[in-house]
Amino acid sequence: MSLEAKDLRGNDPDELRRTVRKLEEDLFKHKLKKTTNQLENTMLIRATRRDIARVNTVLTERLGGVAVAPAERAAAVFEGAEASAEKPAKVAAANPAKASAKATKPKATAKVTAKVTAKKTEKET
Numbered sequence: 001m002s003l004e005a006k007d008l009r010g011n012d013p014d015e016l017r018r019t020v021r022k023l024e025e026d027l028f029k030h031k032l033k034k035t036t037n038q039l040e041n042t043m044l045i046r047a048t049r050r051d052i053a054r055v056n057t058v059l060t061e062r063l064g065g066v067a068v069a070p071a072e073r074a075a076a077v078f079e080g081a082e083a084s085a086e087k088p089a090k091v092a093a094a095n096p097a098k099a100s101a102k103a104t105k106p107k108a109t110a111k112v113t114a115k116v117t118a119k120k121t122e123k124e125t
Helices: 013-035 044-062 072-085 089-094 096-104 110-124
Strands: none
Touching: 013 044
8 A cells, every 4th residue: 555656746735735644644543553452564554654754755846846866865965975074174164153162062961960069078978
């Protein structure tokens, strides 16, 4: 019963939204049945979640107007990673607010500080 993206691309956005709503209702019913031990095939939950993601992806492509092939998307991410690995200093210089926020960030958490304080008071008594 799995939906195929190529079949979904022919639908208009309103139909895709109705499909997502129906799938979300089905997912809720599957989860409810699983909780009450009435769901025999638990893979229905995973398949429904994936169908929702598939429909949302097609809907985003439709509304955004830009469909990017997976290979092109991976190449763009890889190129971006190479660029950031080569010039990390430029990234920090481009956004000094983030760099200064990291420098002023306290290193010890409240829990660690409380433990240290408790140990000091134990030694004093």
